[in-house]
Amino acid sequence: MTNVRRAVRYTALVLITAVFVTPLVWMTLTSLKTYDDAQQDPPSWLPDPFSTYGYDQIVNNTANPVLRWFVNSMLAASLHTLLVLVTASMAGYALARLRFRGRKLSFALIVGTLFLPPTSLIIPNFIIADRLGWLDTLTVVVVPGAASAFGVFFLRQFFLSIPAELEEAAVLDGANHWQVFTRVLLPLSKPALATLAVLSFLANWNDFLWPVYVLFSPERLTLPAGLGLLQGAYVTDYPVIMAGAVLASLPVLILFVLAQRHIIQGVSRSGLKG
Amino acid sequence: MADVIEVGAARGDAPPPAGRPRRRGVTERGHRATPYLFLAPYLVLFLVFGLAPILFGVWISLHQWDLQLPNRPFIGLENYRDLFSSDSADYADWWSSVRATAIFTVLSVPLLVVVPLGLALLLNEKFPGRTFFRAAFFAPYVLGVAVIGLLWRFLLDANLGMVNRLLGAVGLPADTPWVTDVPWAWVSLVGVTVWWTCGFNAVIYLAGLQDIPAELYEAARVDGASAWDRFRHVTLPGLRPVLIFVLTTTILASANVFGQSFLITQGAPGEQTRTVVWRIVDEGLRNYDVGQASAMSVLFALLLAVVSIVNFRLFRYRED
Numbered sequence: 001m002t003n004v005r006r007a008v009r010y011t012a013l014v015l016i017t018a019v020f021v022t023p024l025v026w027m028t029l030t031s032l033k034t035y036d037d038a039q040q041d042p043p044s045w046l047p048d049p050f051s052t053y054g055y056d057q058i059v060n061n062t063a064n065p066v067l068r069w070f071v072n073s074m075l076a077a078s079l080h081t082l083l084v085l086v087t088a089s090m091a092g093y094a095l096a097r098l099r100f101r102g103r104k105l106s107f108a109l110i111v112g113t114l115f116l117p118p119t120s121l122i123i124p125n126f127i128i129a130d131r132l133g134w135l136d137t138l139t140v141v142v143v144p145g146a147a148s149a150f151g152v153f154f155l156r157q158f159f160l161s162i163p164a165e166l167e168e169a170a171v172l173d174g175a176n177h178w179q180v181f182t183r184v185l186l187p188l189s190k191p192a193l194a195t196l197a198v199l200s201f202l203a204n205w206n207d208f209l210w211p212v213y214v215l216f217s218p219e220r221l222t223l224p225a226g227l228g229l230l231q232g233a234y235v236t237d238y239p240v241i242m243a244g245a246v247l248a249s250l251p252v253l254i255l256f257v258l259a260q261r262h263i264i265q266g267v268s269r270s271g272l273k274g
Numbered sequence: 275m276a277d278v279i280e281v282g283a284a285r286g287d288a289p290p291p292a293g294r295p296r297r298r299g300v301t302e303r304g305h306r307a308t309p310y311l312f313l314a315p316y317l318v319l320f321l322v323f324g325l326a327p328i329l330f331g332v333w334i335s336l337h338q339w340d341l342q343l344p345n346r347p348f349i350g351l352e353n354y355r356d357l358f359s360s361d362s363a364d365y366a367d368w369w370s371s372v373r374a375t376a377i378f379t380v381l382s383v384p385l386l387v388v389v390p391l392g393l394a395l396l397l398n399e400k401f402p403g404r405t406f407f408r409a410a411f412f413a414p415y416v417l418g419v420a421v422i423g424l425l426w427r428f429l430l431d432a433n434l435g436m437v438n439r440l441l442g443a444v445g446l447p448a449d450t451p452w453v454t455d456v457p458w459a460w461v462s463l464v465g466v467t468v469w470w471t472c473g474f475n476a477v478i479y480l481a482g483l484q485d486i487p488a489e490l491y492e493a494a495r496v497d498g499a500s501a502w503d504r505f506r507h508v509t510l511p512g513l514r515p516v517l518i519f520v521l522t523t524t525i526l527a528s529a530n531v532f533g534q535s536f537l538i539t540q541g542a543p544g545e546q547t548r549t550v551v552w553r554i555v556d557e558g559l560r561n562y563d564v565g566q567a568s569a570m571s572v573l574f575a576l577l578l579a580v581v582s583i584v585n586f587r588l589f590r591y592r593e594d
Contacts, residue, residue, distance in 0.1 A: 206418025
């Protein structure tokens with residue numbers, strides 16, 4: 001009986017896994033086909049022959065500088081993550097541990113924006129970015145997104161869950177706030193910082209709507225924004241389009257495999273505090 | 275989580291305990307400006323790109339504001355009125371996008387609330403390979419909408435796509451216009467979105483399930499409750515706060531749908547699958563009528579705020 005149950009469970013799990021994973025496998029296999037091979041009917045699973053055609057097109061294409069987009073995305077996501085970690089941890093420390101006039105008000109305002117759909121700020125933020133002269137620059141895909149309240153809220157909650165004794169001991173030893181923050185609190189918060197870093201990187205790397213509308217020059221695009229152009233240029237030349245999609249997927253899939261625990265924990269915790 | 279907040283608040287706000295000399299605690303040492311210095315870097319970001327745009331957006335919506343014209347006369351609520359009067363140029367497109375968004379939300383939300391719950395229940399026991407399956411279910415979610423959009427545009431292509439070819443191989447119709455005609459376009463958009471994001475909701479459910487004390491299940495079992503009874507009387511009530519969270523965030527996410535229809539159906543057929551968010555950015559950043567677009571944004575944000583509040587209210591009342 002239990003054996004039957006186990007068999008049913010594993011069969012179900014394997015079938016569901018196939019539903020989730022097969023499209024990704026198909027994307028990868030298609031990226032390794034030649035143009036003719038990808039047009040075959042009925043289609044074959046394995047590329048015959050294995051070909052770097054799609055990737056060659058991407059590397060040698062000057063109108064659609066995919067590698068440049070990759071570098072842009074990497075820079076943007078890394079700088080964005082750094083900015084979020086620094087600003088959110090400092091603000092989270094102030095809101096969790098320090099006492100000052102306006103603390104409650106600022107926290108209420110920050111949390112309040114969590115309930116607002118970010119898409120509703122796109123038009124005014126576009127005009128603000130324009131007045132700052134940031135349109136079509138790397139800055140515009142790095143900085144505005146860091147105003148999100150999520151990081152501050154997430155770290156503040158984590159800091160509050162850490163007992164303050166160690167910090168009080170450090171103060172008795174003559175440490176100032178900056179030393180308490182950098183030498184006591186931050187080292188204790190490594191798991192939360194790692195989770196926030198991974199989530200921020202993913203969000204920025206995958207962001208689509210904002211970069212599509214605030215970046216214009218082909219050499220300035222991020223990879224997701226560029227992929228749309230690639231589709232326009234290659235239409236049904238699927239090995240090339242899928243090669244671009246694979247390139248956009250690899251970093252986040254690698255990050256997911258390496259930091260799965262952090263991502264899952266971050267997501268779980270975001271649900272429980274709701 | 276809630277009691278943690280209160281402990282922190284007490285630490286920050288309570289006066290020093292009476293009868294003791296003023297203790298030089300973590301919170302009281304240092305210069306008066308110190309807290310503001312810690313807050314300042316984020317606060318600048320927040321004020322410029324978080325708070326200012328809210329007020330600015332409302333301000334823009336009260337003007338006839340074209341990005342390419344120097345004059346931006348104040349016109350009161352005219353931009354809003356245009357959205358409700360059938361003789362205005364924007365009326366038809368706006369309500370068509372509202373309709374598209376409503377259809378997508380109504381179709382996708384129930385699936386995204388129920389299917390992940392099933393997945394989470396499947397994973398809610400310790401067995402070999404559990405972490406692997408959880409990761410596999412979650413994997414599509416780490417990819418961006420640009421990737422999954424291009425991928426499914428390809429898979430759903432009526433002639434070259436794998437979906438129709440697989441259907442043909444098992445003797446079913448192989449010429450379904452998945453991305454170019456309704457109702458198929460809706461099936462595609464909803465199906466892809468469920469495939470893409472249901473691992474995310476499943477992980478949230480799973481965390482909620484693990485918070486339900488095992489003793490409750492034991493007690494129910496002792497009382498002779500069936501598996502279905504245990505699900506109805508232990509699992510569901512235990513999941514209530516998580517369910518509210520999942521329902522609310524899923525409604526918001528679905529209402530904000532953009533990339534899927536932008537990339538997969540490209541609005542087709544006609545502009546029937548063009549969503550509100552797409553309509554807003556198109557009006558503002560392609561047609562440069564940011565006044566009108568801002569009015570749409572404000573209405574949209576208000577509507578979603580009402581939906582969230584109603585959600586929380588409804589479920590809170592039932593809890594009492």
